[in-house]
Amino acid sequence: MLIEIVRGMAFTLRKLFSKPITLQWPEEQKPAMPRHxxxxxxxxxxxGLEKCIGCELCxxxxxxxxxxxxPAENDPANPVAPGERYARRYEINLMRCIYxxxxxxxxxxxxxxLGPRYDLADYRRERTVAVKEDLLEAWPNFGAxxxxxxxxxxxxxxxxxxxxxxxxxxxxxxxxxxxxxEGAEQPVPxxxxxxxxVPTVTEPRRVKRDR
Amino acid sequence: MMLxxxxxxxxxxxxxxxxxxxxxxxxxxxxxxxxxSTYAERKVAAHIQLRIGPNRVGPLGLLQPAxxxxxxxxxxxxxxxxxxxxxxxxxxxxAAAAAIFAFAVIPVSGVSTVHxxxxxxxxxxxxxxxxxxxxxxSLGVYAIFLGxxxxxxxxxxxxxxxxxxxxxxxxxxxxxxxxxxVILSQSLDLEQIVLAQHRAWxxxxxxxxxxxxxxxxxxxxxxxxxxxxxxxxxxxxxYHTEYSGMRFGFYFLGEYINMVTVCSIATVLFLGxxxxxxxxxxxxPGVLWFLAKMLLLLFGMMWIRxxxxxxxxxxLMNLGWKVMLPLGLLNIAVTGAVVAVKASL
Numbered sequence: 001m002l003i004e005i006v007r008g009m010a011f012t013l014r015k016l017f018s019k020p021i022t023l024q025w026p027e028e029q030k031p032a033m034p035r036h037x038x039x040x041x042x043x044x045x046x047x048g049l050e051k052c053i054g055c056e057l058c059x060x061x062x063x064x065x066x067x068x069x070x071p072a073e074n075d076p077a078n079p080v081a082p083g084e085r086y087a088r089r090y091e092i093n094l095m096r097c098i099y100x101x102x103x104x105x106x107x108x109x110x111x112x113x114l115g116p117r118y119d120l121a122d123y124r125r126e127r128t129v130a131v132k133e134d135l136l137e138a139w140p141n142f143g144a145x146x147x148x149x150x151x152x153x154x155x156x157x158x159x160x161x162x163x164x165x166x167x168x169x170x171x172x173x174x175x176x177x178x179x180x181x182e183g184a185e186q187p188v189p190x191x192x193x194x195x196x197x198v199p200t201v202t203e204p205r206r207v208k209r210d211r
Numbered sequence: 212m213m214l215x216x217x218x219x220x221x222x223x224x225x226x227x228x229x230x231x232x233x234x235x236x237x238x239x240x241x242x243x244x245x246x247x248s249t250y251a252e253r254k255v256a257a258h259i260q261l262r263i264g265p266n267r268v269g270p271l272g273l274l275q276p277a278x279x280x281x282x283x284x285x286x287x288x289x290x291x292x293x294x295x296x297x298x299x300x301x302x303x304x305x306a307a308a309a310a311i312f313a314f315a316v317i318p319v320s321g322v323s324t325v326h327x328x329x330x331x332x333x334x335x336x337x338x339x340x341x342x343x344x345x346x347x348x349s350l351g352v353y354a355i356f357l358g359x360x361x362x363x364x365x366x367x368x369x370x371x372x373x374x375x376x377x378x379x380x381x382x383x384x385x386x387x388x389x390x391x392x393v394i395l396s397q398s399l400d401l402e403q404i405v406l407a408q409h410r411a412w413x414x415x416x417x418x419x420x421x422x423x424x425x426x427x428x429x430x431x432x433x434x435x436x437x438x439x440x441x442x443x444x445x446x447x448x449x450y451h452t453e454y455s456g457m458r459f460g461f462y463f464l465g466e467y468i469n470m471v472t473v474c475s476i477a478t479v480l481f482l483g484x485x486x487x488x489x490x491x492x493x494x495x496p497g498v499l500w501f502l503a504k505m506l507l508l509l510f511g512m513m514w515i516r517x518x519x520x521x522x523x524x525x526x527l528m529n530l531g532w533k534v535m536l537p538l539g540l541l542n543i544a545v546t547g548a549v550v551a552v553k554a555s556l
Contacts, residue, residue: 005519012259012518022263 032116037099040092041115042135050080050136051111054087061106066096090132094120225331233334237314245467246276248509255513283460291362291453298361303451303458306354306465312347313472316340318402320485320497332485332498333401340401341393344476345386348431352378354465355450362453370449373439373524377430380531381437385427387539391420391546392480405484412483419542421481423535425511428473430531432466434512436519437527474508475501482508 023030032038043051054071070089080086104113112135122128220227250265250272257264265272290299317340320332337343352375359371393399395416396407404413414421430437433449451462478484482504485497522530 008518009514012514015261016255016258016514018261020258020263021261024263024266 029119032118036116036118037101037114038116038118039094039114039120039130040097040103040112040135041137042090042132043111043113044137045082049082050086051109052087052090052107053081053083053109053111054085055108057106057108058103058112061102062097063100063102064096064098066093067091067103068093087132090135092130092135093128094130095125095128225336229330230334234315237334238311241311241314241468241471242464244471245464246280248467248470248513249279249463250276251509252513252516255510256517259514259517280460283457283463286456288456288458290455291364293363294453295361295363298357300458302354302358302361303454303461303465305357306351307461307468308465309347309350309354310465310468310472312350313344314468314475316343316401317472317475317479318405318484319475319501321405322402331402336402337400339399341389341399341404341480345382345389348469348472349378349382351431351465351469354462358454358462359450362450364453366447366452367450370452374433374450377433377437377439377527377531380528381427381430381535384531384535384539385424385431387536387543388420388423388427389476389480390539390543391417394543394546394550401479401484405479405486408483409486412481412486414481417481417542417546419538420546421477423539423542424477424481425508427535428477429512429515430527432469432473432512434470435516436522438521439524439527470509470512471505474505474512477508478504 045051054069056069056071059065059067059069068089068091069087071085072088074080074084074086099114101114104110120128218226218228222230253275254264254272256262265275268274268278315334316337318331318333318336323330323332333340355374355378356371359367359369359374362368392404392413395413396404398404398407407413429435433439451459454462478501484504485501487493487495487497487500
């Protein structure tokens with residue numbers, strides 16, 4: 001019995017001096033996994049135009065009906081999105097959303113995906129509805145003159161834009177992921193010249209809605 | 212009586228105001244030490260379990276004990292309706308007091324001479340200090356039993372019963388474990404016991420005695436693996452189930468002061484009290500040596516708590532009566548025989 005006690009004590013002593021695994025939320029945050037389905041992100045093209053064309057397919061595909069899109073005509077002189085229409089309002093009720101990702105699958109332009117952000121709790125219910133400004137990918141001039149975002153969300157992406165302006169966080173993320181998966185800059189045989197990351201487009205699923 | 216007479220009035224070898232002063236210092240020290248041993252306990256527990264522990268209040272969470280004290284003071288006192296009003300009120304105070312009493316005779320350092328006056332570093336210098344300690348530490352049972360009884364709750368009562376049975380059975384073993392040191396030093400005076408260790412600490416001469424005392428001390432302070440009186444998983448919280456707010460705080464305080472006291476006693480009797488490890492290190496004040504040894508033992512108690520599981524009740528009793536008591540007797544017999552043979556040579 002004494003030997004076991006001594007062994008137990010040695011074990012706890014070893015643990016006493018090993019590094020704690022505690023993560024000091026919210027000062028320290030664990031990065032989400034690459035395919036994590038967190039809060040949505042509305043993407044832009046590399047020239048800054050929004051990918052969303054206001055087609056409302058996401059809203060239609062949503063099984064809980066948490067997406068509200070209000071389309072508007074693009075001004076040809078100063079377009080928001082390439083195409084005729086863009087989303088003037090794009091709101092997602094994050095309390096209602098089940099993070100299934102059907103909206104991303106339904107989107108014809110890959111404008112919406114589920115992002116890495118998961119700290120979505122809030123003290124006020126009305127702030128849990130994410131508006132377009134929260135969801136939209138950061139752009140260097142984005143948000144100028146629009147005032148403070150009431151959700152406080154989207155700040156992560158704005159921070160990232162400040163660090164590496166012009167690079168969409170999603171693309172940076174994909175690139176990191178590709179490097180992690182394939183190693184840095186390996187030429188693919190018979191595939192030279194093609195972009196290494198080819199996004200898969202799936203057919204939008206037909207979702208039965210009884211509303 | 213002149214003012215100067217009152218000033219120079221002596222109780223035993225000490226001036227009365229000196230005794231009061233030392234008493235105040237010791238009580239303040241014990242309260243702080245108890246508060247911070249809760250902090251240490253939480254930190255040790257956390258790091259053993261790969262956590263960080265309190266780190267929000269103040270730097271490194273060092274103000275956590277203060278925050279806890281404020282919380283306890285402001286908490287509502289919920290008291291059961293059928294309680295014995297007087298005993299319910301007195302018992303927690305008893306818990307803290309009984310733990311503090313024992314510290315009165317513990318010499319934290321050797322005699323120092325101030326302006327030709329012999330200054331003892333204990334509050335009351337008794338020539339039967341050890342006997343006093345054994346007597347006073349038993350008083351702690353009253354706090355536990357009265358607390359359990361007066362609350363009029365079955366969980367409290369069960370906890371109190373277990374606790375009393377446990378304390379009584381381990382008291383004997385503890386007393387026997389200490390006797391080895393008494394035989395070697397031929398004195399019950401704690402200062403003399405420490406001075407008798409100037410060549411070799413009694414932990415070297417009495418390893419069995421030390422082991423028995425430390426085990427017994429864990430049982431006496433109701434700590435794991437002998438925390439049956441409190442057994443959270445079985446008895447809710449044991450004898451202080453029905454206490455809340457600062458009344459509970461006093462039990463808590465008493466428990467941690469008890470730990471400090473018990474470790475101090477072990478330091479005095481087995482680890483050479485204020486004596487340095489090696490003679491040439493005596494430029495470091497004795498108080499610091501005493502503190503260092505005491506804290507080491509305190510850490511040991513916490514370490515054990517977060518390692519070993521709780522004993523079953525019958526095994527606890529078996530260990531107390533069938534293992535520790537005979538071993539204690541054996542220790543006394545062997546020590547006595549050796550001392551007698553050496554004296555006759």
